[in-house]
Amino acid sequence: MRYRNTWMEATVVRTQQVAANVMQLQIAPEKGMEKFTVGSHLDVSVLINDIPEIRSYSLVGSYDPKAPYTIAVKRLPQSRGGSQYMWRLKEGSKIKISQPTNHFELGFGAKNYLLIAGGIGITPIVGMAQQLAHRPEKQVNMLYLGQSSEEMPFIQELQELLGYRLTLHFSDADGLFDTARLLEMVDERTQVYLCGPIGLMNAVRKTWEQSPFENTNLRYETFGASGLFAPQKFMVNIPGYNKQIEVKENETLLHAMEAAEIDVMYDCKKGECGLCQVDILEYTGDIDHRDFFFSEAEKGENKKICACVSRVANGNITIDTAYRGN
Ligand code: FES
Structure with a gap:
């Protein structure tokens, strides 16, 4: 649907x-x-x-x-x-x-901007850097993180565009980036645009939540939906349908449910809209929440899971959907 x-x-x-x-x-x-x-x-x-x-x-x-x-x-x-x-x-x-x-519109109402890209999350950020760099009334800085320069596209173009305003961080050489450093790069009027892998996104969001800055000044978009665990197969029990299904390592829970003719709503399939959420009744192992819909607190409660991206690692799960089988 x-x-x-x-x-x-x-x-x-x-x-x-x-x-x-x-x-x-x-x-x-x-x-x-x-x-x-x-x-x-x-x-x-x-x-x-x-x-x-x-x-x-x-x-x-x-x-x-x-x-x-x-x-x-x-x-x-x-x-x-x-x-x-x-x-x-x-x-x-x-x-x-x-x-x-x-879904990741650049607003032009601010004077100061910090663009943050992790890995292939650079793709939407390139255009933002171009747009802001060509407006002399805007101050734009950019932080681009990746494993090494060989893994990171568009470095040369961005250096030509932004010069000293581009900060590169190579985790192979520089180690893990300490997101607390971000707070030295912004003030209360800076708008931050972020796109990167889930580890970076979660770390930046956590740092931001603990900062005095407005939540609305941090805007982000997901790409893909990498998790904390490597994908592995798991079993799903759905008592409302009297069914047990397997989710293979190379498919999503949503896909396995659709294949088993279990009704579930969805839209974005990227863990953003929350439409595909189902209730967790029981689970073993770990819930690998890969969505950006639930807050960190909600994820910690493990009461709901976004079927389009999130998974179970080292265990199995029993869920309830909004629908019932006939
Ligand atoms: S379909 Fe949007 S979060 Fe799953």
């Missing part, structure tokens, strides 16, 4: 590896480009084990009516197959894409 998205045919017109394990793809829709704002993403219809699924990729850079859409995809060995599908695309490949949609 999903709503939205008008799908259109498109062609991959260029592929280019822009960092170790990062492929940039330029995509031209047959009916022409739609204007988009920075922070927008495209949904792409991908095939995983011959089953159609949707993956979302941020558009890199600002809208240019003469240029195709640009996205960048990191190859993730532990992914369920979306990144492998995208990496198999060649110049000339036909795909289906959505219109650009923006």
Whole structure:
């Protein structure tokens, strides 16, 4: 049960590896480009084990009516197959894409900005840096974190754009970034835009919650939904349907429920909207909450789980859905 998205045919017109394990793809829709704002993403219809699924990729850079859409995809060995599908695309490949949609809109009301990108979370941040750097009345600083320079795309472009206002942090050489340092980079009027892996996002959110700064000054978007545990299979007991199902390591709870004809609402499939949440009645092991819908306190209670992204590690789970089987 999903709503939205008008799908259109498109062609991959260029592929280019822009960092170790990062492929940039330029995509031209047959009916022409739609204007988009920075922070927008495209949904792409991908095939995983011959089953159609949707993956979302941020558009890199600002809208240019003469240029195709640009996205960048990191190859993730532990992914369920979306990144492998995208990496198999060649110049000339036909795909289906959505219109650009923006859930991570850059506001221009502030004077000071801090952009924070972790790894492939750089993709929506590039366009924001371009937009802000070209407005002399704005002060923009950027923190870009990753494992090493080889793993991190667009460094050179960002250095040319931002100069000394770009801070790079390489975890291989510099170790773990201490998010408390962020508080030295901002004041109460700074707007912060953040995109990165779940560990970084959680650490920044925690630091922010403990700071005197307004929650609304920290804006973020997820990409993918990496967790604290490697994906592993688990069993799900659903007494309302009198069913027991297995969730394999390469599928989501939502997908396994749909395959078993268990009704569950969903929309974003990215752990953001909360529509797919189900009640946890019992569990063993650990609930690996990978969503950005529940607060840290709610996650700690382990009373609900977002079926589209979250998983169980080292155990099994009993859930209740809003629906009942016949
Ligand atoms: S469908 Fe949006 S959080 Fe799961």
